[in-house]
Amino acid sequence: MTAYTNFVEDFPSRCMAVLQMAKQKARLSGKEVTLSLMAASAGLLIPFERLNPDANLPHPSRNVEIFPEHAKRLEDLMTEKFLGSKLHPEKESDWLSGNLKSLITTPEAWGNPDSWPELNEAKVMTKDKTVGSVLKILRNALAHSNIYTKGNPIKLIIFISIYEEKGEIKKAFFVSASPSEFLNFLEKWFKFLEDHKISLTDAKHLL
Numbered sequence: 001m002t003a004y005t006n007f008v009e010d011f012p013s014r015c016m017a018v019l020q021m022a023k024q025k026a027r028l029s030g031k032e033v034t035l036s037l038m039a040a041s042a043g044l045l046i047p048f049e050r051l052n053p054d055a056n057l058p059h060p061s062r063n064v065e066i067f068p069e070h071a072k073r074l075e076d077l078m079t080e081k082f083l084g085s086k087l088h089p090e091k092e093s094d095w096l097s098g099n100l101k102s103l104i105t106t107p108e109a110w111g112n113p114d115s116w117p118e119l120n121e122a123k124v125m126t127k128d129k130t131v132g133s134v135l136k137i138l139r140n141a142l143a144h145s146n147i148y149t150k151g152n153p154i155k156l157i158i159f160i161s162i163y164e165e166k167g168e169i170k171k172a173f174f175v176s177a178s179p180s181e182f183l184n185f186l187e188k189w190f191k192f193l194e195d196h197k198i199s200l201t202d203a204k205h206l207l
Helices: 010-028 032-043 045-051 068-079 131-144 179-194 200-206
Strands: 096-099 147-150 156-165 168-177
Touching (some): 010 179, 032 045, 032 156, 045 068, 045 131, 068 131, 068 179, 131 156, 131 168, 168 179
Antiparallel strands (some): 096 168, 156 168
């Protein structure tokens, strides 16, 4: 196995290759959601953390400095509207988004999406939702394991970004998509990262 030359283009492209090899078998065996979350936990989280222009502290890898063109492309992408972007070329969507007042409605319903009225009343994602807002929710959900599913078989994957103060949930934003929609989004994300090859200027930092 060859070494990863970088974690912002080479590693995600390998995640994409594994995803392509495994997705048909995953669908046939009912493990499509498992595969998608595995791919997202590595292939979305790692490059986003390393290139995120809004991070409070620069990543120790210094990838924003080493790969400035990649960082700038991500920064520009994050300001675009999600619907119609490279991550979701269609102008219409079945993705849902909204806020949750609480993840607890009754003690017995802890963490049960069926008990969240805001999710049951959620509307399709609006046209003013930016790529950045979606990516940040996905990032926070993946990093803090705030991921839920609904339906049997699974109809929705729900990603929640929680903001707490003194141990209490103050805000909770969510986005959700069907397994096939989320898988399609991941493939677009990997394609976005792969489309811009490492330049010779960037490559010298890898030597």
